Amino acid sequence: MGKKYTYEQVKHLFKNKNIELLSKEYKNSFQKLNYKCLICGHEGTKKLKHLLESSMKNGCKKCHKLFHSKYGIKNVTDYQTSLFLGESYA
Numbered sequence: 001m002g003k004k005y006t007y008e009q010v011k012h013l014f015k016n017k018n019i020e021l022l023s024k025e026y027k028n029s030f031q032k033l034n035y036k037c038l039i040c041g042h043e044g045t046k047k048l049k050h051l052l053e054s055s056m057k058n059g060c061k062k063c064h065k066l067f068h069s070k071y072g073i074k075n076v077t078d079y080q081t082s083l084f085l086g087e088s089y090a
Contacts (some may be wrong), residue, residue: 005029010048017051018058039063 005013007026014021014035022034022043029049036043037060044060056064 005048013048013051017054017056019046019051019060035060037063 005026010026010033011021014033018038020036020038022036026033026048029052030047032045032047034043034045039059040063042060042062044062046060
């Protein structure tokens with residue numbers, strides 16, 4: 001049996017991945033939760049179970065696909081760091 005999370009803990013887990021939890025209640029890890037990506041603005045649903053199992057470090061699946069396929073980088077943080085350092089992925 002897995003760990004039981006509170007709503008506040010779930011909200012924090014989403015925030016750590018730059019995702020805003022829009023759902024107002026949490027029942028279990030199999031429940032679909034509404035979210036908004038704080039990087040690209042994409043809105044969708046995700047189960048906590050999938051968020052915890054995901055290798056994505058920042059942003060939503062849409063961000064991950066864009067940055068991984070277009071720029072060959074594994075997460076948005078690497079992209080943001082490259083911009084800060086003046087590197088170009090274009």
